[in-house]
Amino acid sequence: QVQLVETGGGVVQPGRSLRLSCAVSGFTFSKYDMNWVRQAPGKGLEWVAAITDDGINKYYADSVKGRLTISRDNSKNMLSLQMNSLRAEDTAVYFCAGSRSGWSDRYFDYWGQGTLVTVSS
Amino acid sequence: SFVLTQPPSVSVAPGQTASITCGGNTIGSDSVHWYQQKPGQAPVVIMYYATDRPSGIPERLSGSNSGRTATLTISRVEAGDEADYYCQVWDTSSDHWVFGGGTKLTVL
Numbered sequence: 001q002v003q004l005v006e007t008g009g010g011v012v013q014p015g016r017s018l019r020l021s022c023a024v025s026g027f028t029f030s031k032y033d034m035n036w037v038r039q040a041p042g043k044g045l046e047w048v049a050a051i052t053d054d055g056i057n058k059y060y061a062d063s064v065k066g067r068l069t070i071s072r073d074n075s076k077n078m079l080s081l082q083m084n085s086l087r088a089e090d091t092a093v094y095f096c097a098g099s100r101s102g103w104s105d106r107y108f109d110y111w112g113q114g115t116l117v118t119v120s121s
Numbered sequence: 122s123f124v125l126t127q128p129p130s131v132s133v134a135p136g137q138t139a140s141i142t143c144g145g146n147t148i149g150s151d152s153v154h155w156y157q158q159k160p161g162q163a164p165v166v167i168m169y170y171a172t173d174r175p176s177g178i179p180e181r182l183s184g185s186n187s188g189r190t191a192t193l194t195i196s197r198v199e200a201g202d203e204a205d206y207y208c209q210v211w212d213t214s215s216d217h218w219v220f221g222g223g224t225k226l227t228v229l
Contacts, residue, residue, distance in 0.1 A: 035218065037164075045156075045164065045207050047218035059216045062122070095163055105211035107154035107170075111163035 002026035002110050004096050009115030012086055022079040022096030022112055029077040030054075033101045035108065036070060036081050038092035038117075048094070049081065053101035064090075086119045093117075123212040125221035132227040133198050141224045143191040143208030153191040154209045155184060158223075164207065168193060195226070203228045 008020040020036070036048040049070040050059045058070055069082040079096050093116050097108040126144040133139040143153060153171045156164035167178050171186035181196045195202055208221040 037220075044205075044223035045158075045220040047220060050218065061217060104213070104216075105152040107166045107209070108156075108164075109166065111165070113163055 004098065004110055004112030006094060006096055006112045006115035009094065009117045011118045011120060013121050014087060014119055016086055018083045018086060018117060020081040020083065020094055020096075020115060020117070022081075024077045024079065024096075024098070027098070027110065029072075029098075030074040031101055032098040032109075033106075034070075034072060034079045035097045035099070036068075036079075037095045037097055037108075037111075038090075039095070039114070040089075040092040043092075046092070051079070083117070086117075088119050091117060091119045123210070123215065123217070123219050125208055125210060125219055127206075127208060127221040127224045129222070130225045130227065132229055134229045135198055135200060137198055139195045139198050139202070139226055141193045141195075141206050141226065143193075143221050144189055145191075145210060145219075146189060148191050148210060149186055149188045151186075151210045153184075153186050155193045156207045156209065158205045158207065159203075167206075198226075198228055200228050202226060 003025045005023045012018050033052050035050045038046050038048050051070045055072050067085045071080045093114040095114045097111045099106045099108050155168035157167045158164040168184040172184045183194045185192045206224045210219050212219050
């Protein structure tokens with residue numbers, strides 16, 4: 001059974017940091033590119049960051065570049081998102097999502113249920 | 122930056138056909154994917170590479186892509202189809218994933 005479980009969300013003050021994790025099971029993590037996608041309350045989906053299966057290549061949305069860092073540990077089947085210098089506009093549910101590697105334009109096969117990050121003073 | 126444009130809402134009576142469009146400058150040559158999201162749930166892929174259905178997705182759903190518009194068509198709409206629908210494209214010029222703004226399908 002495929003499972004992606006995000007943790008680490010919560011309430012944080014503007015300018016502070018937070019680290020999200022996504023624990024994966026049920027598929028071969030090391031053969032999947034992984035992504036973070038967020039959804040602000042009542043809004044649409046926004047892609048945040050991607051990392052290739054080997055962890056070498058990383059891509060970021062312009063809105064988060066330089067503040068958020070995606071990483072993975074294939075030995076632990078874990079995806080992470082280090083979030084620094086958080087802003088109110090980063091408030092959203094953060095989903096991790098995976099796509100089978102080998103094609104840059106492959107759809108997201110699997111999604112987690114998301115974790116809520118609220119940036120507020 | 123690459124933008125995908127979807128109508129904010131589409132309404133249709135049960136049994137009728139709903140068409141949800143996704144517009145983009147070069148979308149006809151891009152690989153377009155569609156996701157369905159119900160309230161409080163994660164998105165689920167319902168159409169990939171414009172016209173392919175994942176296993177378990179009913180044949181009532183179909184897709185097309187040409188010119189500047191990709192279309193998701195839902196035939197014989199049911200109450201259970203009420204959800205938000207998003208298109209998605211990989212923008213090769215920026216190495217970014219792009220989502221459309223989403224369309225809320227209401228079944229009257």
